[in-house]
Amino acid sequence: MTMLADLVIAPTVLAMHAPVLLVIAPLLVGAATVLAPSGRFAWYMAVATSAFCLWMGISLAMEVSQNGVVSYHMGGWAPPRGIEFRIDALNSLAVVIISFMGLMSAIYAQPAVEREIRIEKRPMFYTAYQTCLAGLLGIVLTGDAFNLFVFLEISSIATYVLVALGAGRDRRALTASFNYLILGTIGATFFVIGVGFLYAATGTLNMADMARIMEADSLHHSRVVQAGFGFIVVGLGLKAAMFPLHQWLPPAYAHAPSFVTVFLSSTATKAAFYALARFMFSVFDPTFSFLEPVFLYVLAPLAAIAMLACSFQAVFQTDVRRILAYSSVAQVGYMLLGLATGTAAGLTAGMFHMANHALMKGALFMAVGAAALNASVWKVSHFNGAAARAPLTFTGLAVAGFSLMGVPLTAGFLSKWKLLEATLAEGWWWAAVVIGISSFLALFYVGRIMQAAFFAKAEEGAPEIKEAPFVVLLPLWLLAGLNIVFGLNPSLPLGMAEAGARAVLGVDLNISGGAQ
Amino acid sequence: MEEQFVPSVLIANIALMSMLGVITIAIIRMTSLFGIVMLSGVYSLVSAAWFQAMDAVDVSFTEAAVGAGISTALYLGAMLLTVRKAKPTKGILKRWAPLLVVIGTGSALLYASVDLPAFGSLDSPVNTGVGMQYMEVSPKEVGTPNVVTAVLASYRGFDTFGETVVVFIAGVAVILLIGFGERALAASNWRGREDDDAQGDDSHLILRVVSKLLIPLIVLYAFYVHFHGEYSPGGGFQAGVIFAVAIMLYSLIFGLKAAMTAFPPVWARVGAAMGVAIYGLVGVICMLNGGRFLDYDYIFGPPSGEAHGHHNWPQITGIIGVEVGVVVAVACVMITAFYAFAGRTPEIRDEDW
Amino acid sequence: MSMELLQELNPGFVMILAGFLSFLIRPAILRAFVTIGGPLLALILLRLYSDFSVDHGVISLMGIEMVTYRVDSLSFIFVLAFGIAAVLNSIYSLHIDDPLQEGCGLIYAGAAVAAAAAGDLLTIFIFWELTAISSVFLIWRSGTKAAYKAGMRYLAIQILSGVLLLFGATFYLQNHGDLHVRAISLQENGAWLIFIALGIKAAFPFLHNWLQDSYPKATPTGAVVLSAFTTKLAVYAFARLFPGEDILIYIGAAMTIFPVFFAVIENDLRKVLAYSLNNQVGFMICAIGMADLSTEYGRYALNGAAAHAFAHIMYKGLLFMTMGAVLYRTGTAKASELGGLYRTMPLTALFCLIGGASISAFPLFSGFIAKSMTMSAAAHEGYIIVWCMLLFASAGVLEHSGIKIPYFAFFSHDSGKRPKEAPFNMLLAMGCAAFICVAVGVPGLGGTRWLYSLLPYAESAQEYLDHSLWTTDHVITQLQLLVLAIFAFILLKRIGLYPPEKPGTILDVDWIYRKPGFGIASWANNVWARMGPALGEGMSSLFGVFQRRLTFAFSPEGQMSRGALAGVSAIWTAIILGLVLIVSILSAI
Amino acid sequence: MSGEQLIIAALIVPLFCTAGVWAFRGAPDVRETVTVISAITLFVVAISMALRVSGGDAPEWEAIRAAEGFAFAFKLEPLGAMFACIASGLWILNSIYSIGYMRGSKEKNQTRFYMCFGVALFAAMGVAMSANLFTLFVFYEVLTFSTYPLVAHKGDENARRGARIYLTTLVGTSVGLLLVAIVGTYVVTGMTPDGFDAAQATTEFTLGGVLEGKASPLVGSVLLLLFAFGIGKAALMPFHFWLPNAMVAPTPVSALLHAVAVVKAGVFTVLKVASYIFGQDYLASIPGQDIVLVVGCFTIIVSSLIALTKDNLKARLAYSTISQLSYVTVGAMLATSAGMMGGALQIAMHAMGKITLFMCAGAIYVATGMTNISQMRGLGKRMPIVFGCFFLATLSIIGVPPLGGSWAKYQLMLGALDADKAYVAWTLIISSILNVAYLIPISILALMPPAGSAPVASFKTPNGTPSLAVLPPLITAIGCIVLFFGVNVLYDFLSPVFGGRP
Incomplete structure (x- = not known):
């Protein structure tokens, strides 16, 4: 263990600046990527940056796990005057997820990008990717509300362009991206309005400071704070694809380049979800009198509806990526349900599911994208008999699919399990029922894909699906494998999620011993 | 300062707000895209005036430069690629459901905003919190007379870095989606001929003369805005925009090819990245010298600890450094965007203007 | 083999064993020895038996004590009669050279003997069923279609008798705590089940038709064998129990x-x-x-x-x-x-x-x-x-x-x-x-x-x-x-x-249950044949409606996905914001 | 070997078999030898586990504890040991039989066939040894998936269709109902007056049940219904239709499905849930018991009636299986020691009987290609051993002494009486008569055709049925008789689970 720790902990000079390096490394390298001579070279840069970020992220997480909170003052200015990167256990989980998924999708990117993106655009494409990664990492690292907005914008704009490029120059991607842009902008605007309200009420932009002031001045009676809360929840909820503000997501995921779908599905909504959790539990306090009704009467029902309605929608889709996209919205419902309990257990479950969902959805989209490497196959019927031709790819898909369904011994099962416990502890029987139905529907929509791939017979003249190359299979199987590993021994993600919940809520949970 | 009731300000506020309202409704009701673009420029100008009335000079300047200036120009460029008229929409009153929603949410907001502290109130959290601290400590700590610059470039320099990146990524987006602008340049022999024709066209003579006079002044003004930003309203963003406007003007008058020859698109593209890099490297230098990212105190090495007198040179150097990054990035991105739009346009006919 | 062990052995077992042996023995002469010797040996065993009314061959099975051999003055005469009949039957069938008939006949007789010489209901049940299953071959052996059908009916009703007896035996066990045979009253809980079971074998009125139905259709020797045991076994059981x-x-x-x-x-x-x-x-x-x-x-x-x-x-x-x-x-x-x-x-x-x-x-x-x-x-x-x-x-x-x-x-x-x-x-x-x-x-x-x-x-x-x-x-x-x-x-x-x-x-009275019974069966079959498709149709149309509703709502062209435009979403945004605000404000009041 | 090692061995041996079969895919003789040796080894392991269990020792192995309340653990108890012994023991015979059958009918993809068998047995062992509901569920699903390729073995449209129905029904019910029930159990057991307490929640199989005092009769009933219908492998109506559809499989598979692994895993689960999750006392006190009982009785009767109308031999056997499986369900639901014992005995007895029937059906098919009963008149003259075995197994299914099936019926009746549910006994009685009606004619018409029947078709293969396909049914038919006389061994072995009769 110590050897491993020696390996992953960065040298002091880097570790000291790890928080900011996580952001500026992809930004600066990304800017430099504009000048990259070829797409392949840009890819190397992107992979290197992502790997570096993961290294930094893990190192940071380990430091957090030892020291509790890491605070980095930008420009040497102490908060609240300066901007602070403040990393506690909650962030560190998000940072690790995002940087890990970034690396995975970056490795995966090369064949997909070479198929789908025009040659002269590739370097800039990787620039956009790295910028987006930086933005997402910034969102989860920063301790300053306005700075969060800035990173939200960075990641959003990068996302819009990434989506708009379209898989195989899919024209529908433009509309999808435009929709996303409009809604994303509304979301960002709402968020910044909310931050404005909070600033008006507290006079500070530092989140920890805001929380302190609101607590000290018992500002939860202030309607300004409540309005701010409303704007922030809706703004971030839109970004996190909270039902019914999710409508940008399915077309965006369905028409974006496959690498982008992989990357976004496993990181973008996660970052927004983290931010939502951060505001709800850390900036605001679940003990605020207005929070609980909102949780109970707005968030929880919306989450439940998302889990049901979007699962149903997924069942009826014919496009594989739309199926998975609607499933993502439903999964966001799971996470939100966890948040809506307002308890440490719920937050743990939500964060845990967030981590697992990144793993499973990443793997699923990778497999789907891998299948499309040789031929444009997006319909379920195109997958008929594909498993025989690309067994490794589709076995990976099956493993992740099982996890998505929540089959025991997979990570997906455990997080649903934790969620179930959390909701039941609140006495929310209906939530348990909803989880059950939604999982059952997942069986249908994932089952359809698997049934086609494994059991159906290929039609005559159907596009030929080939086994994916190694760079695709490597991350795919890594993710699929992690789904199993975490299904068997979830102490790492679960422990981090618990630590995160403990950090923001200040309660000592004793759910499992793996936290330390 | 006592809280005062100043009727003239109030009247000005009411007038400006009403104008904004009118313009908004007009924009919604209009179908001519050209008119809408023009009106949005007007909207930005009026807002700039209103910001001015509220003593937010920096914001006002930015709004005028960005909102009324370059945005309008870019909109026009973009508009050339599409039709001139939007499809007529249904009457507002027929869509009662959204109306209800908006009214409901609006009233809830109004109700909530009752709790907002009065504008300019001294004991409001905004004025007692960080804002007051900035006022009090920034002359000592940063040493720039313009507190806004101190806040933007130093205290919240990281935000500004982020904004620069936003601009940069927007440029990247434009390039990726619209193209490099070089296509038109390289592939169009006819354009060269037409430009030659245009050169001999007398109808633009006055424009040419005036603009030849004006463009250096604009560039100069851009530099002024930039380097004087620490003392007066202005800074990198405005300067970059103004610089870009100069190039655009040149392009409009003398043709795209001339502009591209004068300021090649590849410069713009590299420049955008360079801007970000400059900003980031300033921060990195601070880091390498032992400070935090963007800790300008370390820009020449670890701070000596001696008093700086009136000017805090490390801080000011840092601020100017990052502002250079900003100006380069912003200017190049704006130019890129313009080139991209203009490069897609087969020709800009006079009657279109 | 010691005398004690022989005394433990129900003579019926010997006959059953001889019956199984006769399946395997091909030469007719040898088989004759077995088929005649078996019952004779059984009779000798019976003679050897000295102490009446003592339990022999006691086995504990699944927590129940089974008395496989217990002869008293009542059963003795039945066992004797069965044994003699078995010998005579064997002699009578010598000419046929059919191992199946001879073997089954012997097993049948042996089962009857064993049942009559049994001391508990479970043993009786076992041999009760064995008489049924072994005797039915004597009917089927005729080889006619009528015999086959009669045999099926015969078997069915005999098995019914058997399971009724078994069911009755469970009541008996509940009433008495054991299954040792003793005189019981019809008023006893569940005794009527045993009564009916015995009644079937004894061919009570309205339960008798299997007899007239099947015996005449049996082989010539088969009918002889059949006539001796089944009903008399029932008579014995009645005498024993009721x-x-x-x-x-x-x-x-x-x-x-x-x-x-x-x-x-x-x-x-x-x-x-x-x-x-x-x-x-x-x-x-x-x-x-x-x-x-x-x-x-x-x-x-x-x-x-x-x-x-x-x-x-x-x-x-x-x-x-x-x-x-x-x-x-x-x-x-x-x-x-x-x-x-x-x-x-x-x-x-x-x-x-x-x-x-x-x-x-x-x-x-x-x-x-x-x-x-x-x-x-x-x-x-x-x-x-x-x-x-x-x-x-x-x-x-x-x-x-x-x-x-x-x-x-x-x-x-x-x-x-x-x-x-x-x-x-x-x-x-x-x-x-x-x-x-x-x-x-x-x-x-x-x-x-x-x-x-x-x-x-x-x-x-x-x-x-x-x-x-x-x-x-x-x-x-x-x-x-x-x-x-x-x-x-x-x-x-x-x-x-x-x-x-x-x-x-x-x-005969079998008309009463055969005709209407057949009618009911064919009616049920018709109903089934019509109900099946109708039900299926109903279900599928029900599911069809359900599915149409779902499709209408959730499919890619459905309501939920329609107007996935910025405008609609923007309104949703406003709605959710309003909702959050109203809920928070209301909660504060 | 320690108990832990035994459990591991029981799981590994079938997998080893799969690997071995794959490794020797080029050499069919070696491949089949591997299968048979693995089967024998597994049987030895199962028997030694059973001996250990009968000695009062319960081998345990906790493989993984992923989270509180969710452990991947194994623990052997008599019921599971019995199931393991049956499954592994019959696997030997089924493997031998498969060799005869598969070669006799020249099936393709034999390697895949034997590999899937190995995995299926692995899953069956897992089901048998699971210490909690989750482990059981996982193996239950593995069993479903591993047998899918077996069902779809022929690969034509019909086979695929049947296999699809098989898979969707089983997976659908298990995930939609069984998993819900499992989770529900976990939840209900964890409920305290102060809310949910994960420390108390459990899904472990505990003698006497875990639900008593935790679940109200209504909740308990709902759970019971979820379990009863969720365990689709138990083929309780209306989730029975997968079974006839799965008949497209080659006969050894049908034998395995309908006698050894799949359906028995289902009813075994029912029994296990009834005795280890609900517990007799609690089960007897909830109204859901009656509902399931009635449905079970309905299934028994109706599927027998349907069986009467089927001319296809395997289809008739399939419906017969549905009917017989409900015996076990009904036994479990009687919630009396005798009833549950009857259910447990029925698992063993029916396994032995039904595998015989299926292997006979397969032998007939290999020899003649016949599938319909009406074609088989007089065939018994040419295949006396096969039809003789068929007849014996038929008697066992009907419950005629001296064949094992009768004891199961006896205990079930006893249980019905103890539970004061006479209608169950009546159902069994009617079922017996129906069994006679639909099973007896098959062998009798073949063995003793009435005069005037059409002449028998000749053998498809020159030598008739391969002897390897005749020997196993002969052994199992004799096994039916042995089970009759050896029932005490089973009874004594199982009685710790069900307790004594009052």
């Missing part, structure tokens, strides 16, 4: 009466015998019903039942054997196709007459000494109506078995058939049976005394023998009855009123 149960008197009486009518008009002589079998069992059942063991005449009645069973096994076997011989030689047992066979089959005709005389209870034949005890008991117990019924039935028996069978088969009009005399083994078996019929009937030979000494209440029986059996009035009464019956037969025959021997089938 002695003195009043209702049995009336059931028995009814049983004696109603087959008479069917038998008289029936054409198939083996079926006539089957009806008379029914009638005879009625006597025994009736006797058991009267067997209130606390009274002297009750004991007479039980003795009568036991003696009757013994005698009946012999003479009914004899009659079936003669008919079997006829069938074997001529290929038919229809009265209408037979007649005048005495010319070529004189011995068979003689044996048939002996059998007829026995069944008709002519004095000097076995039927007389057996039946009279029952009649006396009925008379003395005051069951006058029952007594009259029994009397009438006795006359009826004479009518159809005593006279009709020999008359139509061997005398009557000449059918022209000139078959050979029956094979020697058949004659031997018939001779032995006839000998027993006569030997136990003729006073002074000691046969009667021997038989009576084996009865459950031997002292009472001896007393009866010494004081009541051969009294003048008793014999005269019986003779009067018989002469009258013969007279009636002749008279009716003369004036042409006796039902002619016509080919045809006769509707």
Whole structure:
């Protein structure tokens, strides 16, 4: 263990600046990527940056796990005057997820990008990717509300362009991206309005400071704070694809380049979800009198509806990526349900599911994208008999699919399990029922894909699906494998999620011993 | 300062707000895209005036430069690629459901905003919190007379870095989606001929003369805005925009090819990245010298600890450094965007203007 | 093998084992040794058995104590009769050289012996079922379609009897805590299940049809074997479990009466015998019903039942054997196709007459000494109506078995058939049976005394023998009855009123359950056939509606996905914001 | 070997078999030898586990504890040991039989076939040894998936369709209902007056049940219904239709499915849930018991009636299986020691009987290609051993002594009486008669055809049925008789689970 720790902990000079390096490394390298001579070279840069970020992220997480909170003052200015990167256990989980998924999708990117993106655009494409990664990492690292907005914008704009490029120059991607842009902008605007309200009420932009002031001045009676809360929840909820503000997501995921779908599905909504959790539990306090009704009467029902309605929608889709996209919205419902309990257990479950969902959805989209490497196959019927031709790819898909369904011994099962416990502890029987139905529907929509791939017979003249190359299979199987590993021994993600919940809520949970 | 009731300000506020309202409704009701673009420029100008009335000079300047200036120009460029008229929409009153929603949410907001502290109130959290601290400590700590610059470039320099990146990524987006602008340049022999024709066209003579006079002044003004930003309203963003406007003007008058020859698109593209890099490297230098990212105190090495007198040179150097990054990035991105739009346009006919 | 071990061994097991062995032995001679030796060995084992009413062969099975071998004075005579019958049957079947029939016959007999010699209900159940499953082959072996169908019906109803017995046994276990056989009352919880189970085997009225249905369709030898065991086993079980149960008197009486009518008009002589079998069992059942063991005449009645069973096994076997011989030689047992066979089959005709005389209870034949005890008991117990019924039935028996069978088969009009005399083994078996019929009937030979000494209440029986059996009035009464019956037969025959021997089938009570039963089954089948598709359609249309609704809402073109435009979403955004605001504000108030 | 090692061995041996079969795919003789040796080894392991269990020792192995309340653990108890012994023992015979059958009918993809068998047995072992509901569920699903390729073995449209129905029904019910029930159990057991307490929640199989005192009769009933219908492998109506559809499989598979692994895993689960999750006392106290009982009785009767109308031999056997499986369900639901014992005995007895029937059906098919009963008249003259075995197994199914099936019926009746549910006994009685009606004619018409029947078709293969396909049914038919006399061993072995009769 110590050897491993020696390996992953960065040298002091880097570790000291790890928080900011996580952001500026992809930004600066990304800017430099504009000048990259070829797409392949840009890819190397992107992979290197992502790997570096993961290294930094893990190192940071380990430091957090030892020291509790890491605070980095930008420009040497102490908060609240300066901007602070403040990393506690909650962030560190998000940072690790995002940087890990970034690396995975970056490795995966090369064949997909070479198929789908025009040659002269590739370097800039990787620039956009790295910028987006930086933005997402910034969102989860920063301790300053306005700075969060800035990173939200960075990641959003990068996302819009990434989506708009379209898989195989899919024209529908433009509309999808435009929709996303409009809604994303509304979301960002709402968020910044909310931050404005909070600033008006507290006079500070530092989140920890805001929380302190609101607590000290018992500002939860202030309607300004409540309005701010409303704007922030809706703004971030839109970004996190909270039902019914999710409508940008399915077309965006369905028409974006496959690498982008992989990357976004496993990181973008996660970052927004983290931010939502951060505001709800850390900036605001679940003990605020207005929070609980909102949780109970707005968030929880919306989450439940998302889990049901979007699962149903997924069942009826014919496009594989739309199926998975609607499933993502439903999964966001799971996470939100966890948040809506307002308890440490719920937050743990939500964060845990967030981590697992990144793993499973990443793997699923990778497999789907891998299948499309040789031929444009997006319909379920195109997958008929594909498993025989690309067994490794589709076995990976099956493993992740099982996890998505929540089959025991997979990570997906455990997080649903934790969620179930959390909701039941609140006495929310209906939530348990909803989880059950939604999982059952997942069986249908994932089952359809698997049934086609494994059991159906290929039609005559159907596009030929080939086994994916190694760079695709490597991350795919890594993710699929992690789904199993975490299904068997979830102490790492679960422990981090618990630590995160403990950090923001200040309660000592004793759910499992793996936290330390 | 006592809280005062100043009727003239109030009247000005009411007038400006009403104008904004009118313009908004007009924009919604209009179908001519050209008119809408023009009106949005007007909207930005009026807002700039209103910001001015509220003593937010920096914001006002930015709004005028960005909102009324370059945005309008870019909109026009973009508009050339599409039709001139939007499809007529249904009457507002027929869509009662959204109306209800908006009214409901609006009233809830109004109700909530009752709790907002009065504008300019001294004991409001905004004025007692960080804002007051900035006022009090920034002359000592940063040493720039313009507190806004101190806040933007130093205290919240990281935000500004982020904004620069936003601009940069927007440029990247434009390039990726619209193209490099070089296509038109390289592939169009006819354009060269037409430009030659245009050169001999007398109808633009006055424009040419005036603009030849004006463009250096604009560039100069851009530099002024930039380097004087620490003392007066202005800074990198405005300067970059103004610089870009100069190039655009040149392009409009003398043709795209001339502009591209004068300021090649590849410069713009590299420049955008360079801007970000400059900003980031300033921060990195601070880091390498032992400070935090963007800790300008370390820009020449670890701070000596001696008093700086009136000017805090490390801080000011840092601020100017990052502002250079900003100006380069912003200017190049704006130019890129313009080139991209203009490069897609087969020709800009006079009657279109 | 030590004597103790042999004493533990239910003689039935030996026979069953011999039966299985005979499947495997191919040479007919060797098999003959086994088939005849098996029952003989069993009889020897029975003789070796010394202590009555002691549990032997006790096995603990699944927490229940099973007594596989327990003989007392009641069961002894049944076991003995079964054993003798088994030997005779084996002899009778020697000529057929069919391991299946011989083996099954032996297993069947062995099962009956084992059941009769068993000490608990579970063992009885096991062998009860074994009798069913082994005997059915004797029917199927005929190889006709009718036999196959009859065999299926037979098996079904026998299995039904078995499972009812099993179910009853579970009640019994609950009531008594064990399964040891003892006299029980019908009032006992679940006892009626056992009662019905036994009733099926005993061919109670309305439950009797399997008998007339299947026996006549069995192979010639098969019918002989069948006639001996199943019903008598049931009689034994009734005597064992329900002695003195009043209702049995009336059931028995009814049983004696109603087959008479069917038998008289029936054409198939083996079926006539089957009806008379029914009638005879009625006597025994009736006797058991009267067997209130606390009274002297009750004991007479039980003795009568036991003696009757013994005698009946012999003479009914004899009659079936003669008919079997006829069938074997001529290929038919229809009265209408037979007649005048005495010319070529004189011995068979003689044996048939002996059998007829026995069944008709002519004095000097076995039927007389057996039946009279029952009649006396009925008379003395005051069951006058029952007594009259029994009397009438006795006359009826004479009518159809005593006279009709020999008359139509061997005398009557000449059918022209000139078959050979029956094979020697058949004659031997018939001779032995006839000998027993006569030997136990003729006073002074000691046969009667021997038989009576084996009865459950031997002292009472001896007393009866010494004081009541051969009294003048008793014999005269019986003779009067018989002469009258013969007279009636002749008279009716003369004036042409006796039902002619016509080919045809006769509707019996089985119509009641076979026709409507079939109707119900076919109706159910129709309903099923129509309901299935209708239900399926209904379900699919229901699901169709459901699916249409879902599709309407959720499909890519459906409501949920329609207008996934920025505008709609923007409004949703406003709605959610309003919702959050209103909820927070309301919560603060 | 320690108990833990035994459990591991029981799981590994079938997988080893799969690997071995794959490794020797080029050499069919070696491949089949591997299968048979593995089967024998597994049987030895199972028997030694059973001996250990009968000695009062319960081998345990906790493989993984992923989270509180969710452990991947194994623990052997008599019921599971019995199931393991049956499954592994019959696997030997089925493997031998498969060799005869598969070669006789020249099937393709034999390697895949034997590999899937190995995995299926692995899953069956897992089901048998699971210590909690989750472990059981996982193996239950593995079993479903591993047998899918077996069902779809022929690969034509019909086979695929049947296999699809098989898979969707089983997976659908298990995930939609069974998993819900499992989770529900976990939840209900964890409920305290103060809310949910994960420390108390459990899904472990505990003698006497875990639900008593935790679940109200209504909740318990709902759970019971979820379990009863969720265990689709138990083929309770209306989730029975997968079974006839799965008949497209080659006969050894049908034998395995309908006698050894799949359906028995289902009813075993029912029994296990009834005795270890609900517990007799609690089960007897909830109204859901009656509902399931009635449905079970309905299934028994109706599927027998349907069987009557089927002319296809395997289809008739399939419906017969549905009917017989409900015996176990009904036994479990009687919630009396005798009833549950009857259910447990029925698992063993029916396994032995039904595998015989199926292997006979397969032998007939290999020899003649016949599938319809009406074609088989008089065939018994040419295949006396096969039809003799068929007849014996038929008797066992009907419950005629001296064949094992009778004891199961006896105990079930006893249980019905103890539970004061006479209608169950009546159902059994009617079922027996129906069994006679639909099973007996098959062998009898073949063995003793009535005069005038059409002449028998000749053998498809020159030598008739391969002897390897005749020997196993002969052994199992004899096994039916042995089970009759050896029932005490089973009874004593199982009685710790069900307790004594009152």
